[in-house]
Amino acid sequence: MNKQTFRYTGHASSVIYRLIDLLILAAVFVVGVKLYDVTLNSKYALLLCAYLVCYSYLAESVQLYRSWRVGRFSRMLALLALVHTLAFLLVLAALFVFKQSEAFSRAVLVGWFVGSICTLVLWRCCAKMVKTVQRRRGLAMQKVAIIGATDSGFNLFREISNHPELGFECIGFFDDRAVERLPQGVQSHLCGGFNQAVELARSGELVKLYICLPMLAEQRVAQMITELGDTTVDVLLVPDFLMKNLMHGRIGNVGDVDTISVFESPGFGIQNFYKRSFDLAFSFTVLVAISPLLLCIALAVKLTSKGPVLFKQDRYGLDGRRIGVYKFRSMRTMDNGGKVVQATRNDSRITPVGAFLRRTSLDELPQFFNVLMGEMSVVGPRPHAVAHNEEYRKQVAFYMLRHKMRPGITGWAQINGWRGETDTLEKMEMRVKFDLDYIRNWSLLFDIKIILNTLIKGFVNKNAY
Incomplete structure (x- = not known):
């Protein structure tokens, strides 16, 4: 694959929009409290936090922060008003249900609601004017x-x-x-x-x-x-x-x-938000839980063979961008060039400890750090070595569409038996078939199903050498 240019700036822009929105909502709230001479106590702080969480989830649900360069600005403003109103009404409903409404100033709440929506709309209009000027000058195109x-x-x-x-x-x-x-x-x-x-x-x-x-x-x-x-x-x-x-x-x-x-990548809007949130929570929890195991494996690798504990191999990630995937070193050699020979049964390059790690998939555990860094997902198409990508993209139809989603530690193809050595073209075709099936039918429940199947039958596999 030729060197890719970094094509997308929309992610960074959407992060900025999210941060500014949250800052505006918090700032208007604080200003309203001060204007009406109300004490900013823990109840008001809790109310604000609850609203911001509710607003964020609703905003992701309607894809408020997706790129609007192919949408309509008026629709974006309508969605903004809808999200703000629904979040506000949900918070009010919660106050009534828990009989806490009397603890808050109605003037502060109404003033905050009106002031927030006006400020949010105003800053978006200003941002649109700036972007329009930039694009008319040929910038950010x-x-x-x-x-x-x-x-x-x-x-x-x-x-x-x-x-x-x-x-x-x-x-x-x-x-x-x-x-x-x-x-x-x-x-x-x-x-x-x-x-x-x-x-x-x-x-x-x-x-x-x-x-x-x-x-x-x-x-x-x-x-x-x-x-x-x-x-x-x-x-x-x-x-x-x-x-x-x-x-x-x-x-x-x-x-x-x-x-x-x-x-097009299926991961956008609320889908990407839910998948990324799940990845972060799951990978962080797993790393904390298995930290003693990681230390024991690292010691075993270091004490039984020469070389580094971790092996970082170049793979292709989302949209074909090159990433470095971490694994516990299981071989005496560390192939990472234009030609990578797949491991085979009784491969002499594999260390005794490495053989156990590969059979049980424990060598893959450091990839949870790749998940935390946003380079991988817990579930997705398994990343192949760069050399294997270049070989099979010419032989398997739609092979490169695997890169329309972040690569995963485990995947639909792996739990269905299509892992390990691909010594025939048919094996790679079946792996790609299952990968594309996963991308087409992705859901959070599908990810959970694959993880549960991995725990039951996916760690130890006869095809893993």
């Missing part, structure tokens, strides 16, 4: 391209060009037809054929590719989707007629132009 110089493609191009505040920079069209067959006005924006688009996607130059071909060209579209499955670019279909009632794909829009997602 995402590079996108259009496959198919069709009417729907030209409408999309015009929408992006006329609305720089969306934050997209469309580099042009990719079409395999002869120039003379293309509509007038498109030729000057032609960047090449479909193969050139695939190469740009593989190199990380593009964030999104919009396929604007007629739905009748399903074979050609299917071929394109298959080839783009070897990249980590977001692929979206732009239908040439309204398809909201015909397809189950997630519908999005760029201005007034509808799009249908084909390849």
Whole structure:
């Protein structure tokens, strides 16, 4: 895989939005208490904390902090008002249920509610104005391209060009037809054929590719989707007629132009929030509980063979970004180059302690630190060595889509027996099949089911050498 550029700044921006919102809500609350000359005691502090927790969960539930560069600002403000109002009403309901409402000033609560929503809306309007100016100057732009110089493609191009505040920079069209067959006005924006688009996607130059071909060209579209499955670019279909009632794909829009997602990470909004919250809580609890075991394993590795206790191997993480995955060293060699030989039965490189660690999967335990750092998840597609990725992405269809979700310590494929050495192509195909099935059907309950199955039957496996 060619070196990827860091494409997404939305995560950092959403964190800033969350922090500013919470600061505004807390600041307006404190100001209201001071203005009405009320003592800021522990009950008021507890009320504020309860509200902030309630607000945060509701905000994630409606994806308030997702990127709005392809949404509508007015809808974001409506969701903001809805979340603030619901959180406020839930807190009031709790006060009445526990008969604590008399302990609080009604003037403070009403003033806080009105003042908070006004301040939140005001700062978002200011932020939007700043972003609009930035994007009109060409800053914080995402590079996108259009496959198919069709009417729907030209409408999309015009929408992006006329609305720089969306934050997209469309580099042009990719079409395999002869120039003379293309509509007038498109030729000057032609960047090449479909193969050139695939190469740009593989190199990380593009964030999104919009396929604007007629739905009748399903074979050609299917071929394109298959080839783009070897990249980590977001692929979206732009239908040439309204398809909201015909397809189950997630519908999005760029201005007034509808799009249908084909390849996008399933982890966004409340889903990503719940999964990440679960990962943090679970991994921290496990690390605290097994800390004596980790110390014993570290001593056993250090005392029985020469070399470091931990082995850090390069793998591909979310969106194909390279990460370093930690394991207890189980071999005398530490392969991490362009060619990595998989462990086999009776492999001479494996130490006696390492053989036990690998059979019981105890060598994987340090990866909980990768989870805490946000590089991995407790459950997800297992990360493969870089050399194995480069080998199998050319042989297994949609192999690279495994990277649309954070890699996991355990996974759906592993508990179904597809772990260990992949000495045949069929074994890798089955592993990828289960990985993609997991990504398509992810839920928090699915993660818990996989963890429970791992505890029951996933640690010791006959295929783990």
